[in-house]
Amino acid sequence: MTQIELRGVEKFFGAVQVIKDLNLHIDHNEFIVLLGQSGCGKTTTLRAIAGLETIDQGDILIDGKPVQHMKASDRDIAFVFQSFALYPHMSVFENIAFPLKATRKSSSEVDSEVRSVAETLRITHLLGHRPSALSGGDMQRVAIGRALVRRPKALLMDEPIGALDAKLREEMRAEIKRLHMKQGSTTIYVTHDQVEAMSLADRIVIMHEGVLQQIGSPAEVYAYPANLFVAQFVGSPVMNVAPASVSSEGGTARVTVEGAQQGFLFPAELLGRLDGLKAANGSLALGIRPEGIIVRHEAQDGFLPVDAQLIEPLGAYDIVDLKVGSQTLRARTRSGFVAHAGARVFARLDPAQAHFFDTRSGNSLGVRL
Template sequence: MTQIELRGVQKFFGAVQVIRDLNLKIEDNEFIVLLGQSGCGKTTTLRAIAGLETVDEGDILIDGQPVQHLKCSDRDIAMVFQSFSLYPHMTVYENIAFPLRATRMNKGEVDKAVGEIAGVLRITDLLAKKPSALSGGDMQRVAIGRALVRRPKAMLMDEPIGALDAKLREEMRAEIKRLHLKQGSTTIYVTHDQIEAMSLADRIVIMHEGVLQQVGSPQDVYAHPTNLFVAQFVGSPVMNVADATVSANGSGAKVAMEGSQEGFTFPNQLLGMLDSANGANGNLALGIRPEGVLVAKEALSGYLPVEAHIIEPLGSYDIVDLKVGSQMLRARTRSGFVPRAGDKVWARIDPAQAHFFDKLSGNSLGVRL
């Protein structure tokens, strides 16, 4: 079993604090993805776990033992970088065998270990080749094999497929997930690509300016973002967010977006829920993902007339920009549902998919219908 825990970790580069009071527990065999923008502290966190960076405060524990004072070579952790960092004068076999030979393992054991890893990574036929003869995807497999061959306690990956083209990235995502399931090692993976995070992670750790924003399963962070940053960082296209006001409207509630006299109809219980959450103070933001914006070709009860502005055909579905007052709402529709920009259609918001945030703090009010 390999558990990794960070307790109150702080890291400064001069006067700049890049990790702020980070607390995180990673369970045995878990695949954790650190997700965030460039400069958010995710790579520094990974390097601190590996021992390539020191921490100014806090503890890093592996299997319950503090390791922040240990050299990286004493932590039994392997790391894969974005650059392949293979020895160009060595064959694939020699690159993978290098960490085993460094420990003076006998040749028979080295041959067996390299053969097993090459089989898992499906590169057995490449063992005699040098890196210059390999594709980008194959070079990354070799780099992963070199890290895995000595069976470390944990595998750390710093944007390992960021330098590959789109098709290779897709293939390597599947390979990395397959490898994790087969090997069962604790894995921490750093990326700024939310598609990678959503497709690979057991849990996603979202960071912003050195601060942990939310930890949860891909489904959880997508459906229940804890604040506006998470709401607009996770998901493609991003969540629609607009200033909004909520008022009573007969037996229901009206949610009006800024610049619009008309509003979307919501259940009456929304008013009480916002009052309980102290969210009816004029600092309200409405969040709705594109699939929560429902579009019709004719006037229906609860739908508002809107105009289609931009249509992005994406194969199996379209993303359509709809103007509501002075705001734009992006809706997801089936392919070709809205034929042309400028067409008049009708739209409503699915109350069950609506999120409400405090504009000042950015935090979710936790109001879901």
């Protein structure tokens, strides 16, 4: 059982605070992804857990034991860097075996452990090669094998596939997920790529400017973003967010995007729920993901006339930019549904997929219909 806990962790580089009161509990065998923009503190957090950075405040516990004052070598943590950091003069076998030889294991034990890890990573046929003869993906497998071979309590990975091309990244994402499921190790993975985070994580920890924004499963952070930062960071394309006002009209609610002459119809329930939260129209933002915008060619009740500004073909579907008032909303349609830019179409919003945010705080109002 390997559990990792961070309690009130803070870290400064000079006068700059890069981690701000971070609290996080990671369960045994859990795959956690730290997600955020460059400079948000995610790599510093990972290095602090590994013992490669000291912290200024708080506690880091591994299996309930505080380790913040322990050396990295005493924490039984393995770290995989973005750079492969392999010894060029050593074979693959020797690179993977290096941590075991440092512990003075017998030759038979080393051989058995290395071949076991190589079989798991499917690189047994490469054991006699040197790193210069390997592809980028194979070099990363070797780096992971070197980390895994001594059976650490936890595996920490800092953007391990960021230097690979798109096809190799896709292959390695699947490989890392398969490896985690087979090994069952507690894993913390750092990335700025939300596709990696969504495809790999049991839970995603989203950070911004050193502050934890939201923790949840990929489905939770996508469907229920806690604030505007998460809404516009997770998802591809990101969630549409536009200033809006809500008014009552004929027993229904009308949500009008800034600059629009007409509004989208919503159930009257929305009015009561927003009034209960005392959300002022002047500080209200509507959020809707592209799949929550329904587009038709013909006028229908509840659909507003809009113009298509730009079409982005993505193979199985298109992303179409629609001009709504002074705002642009991106809709997802089937491939070729809108013939050309400038075409007049009709759109409505799916109330069940709409989000509402307080623009003053940035927080979600928690109103879902």
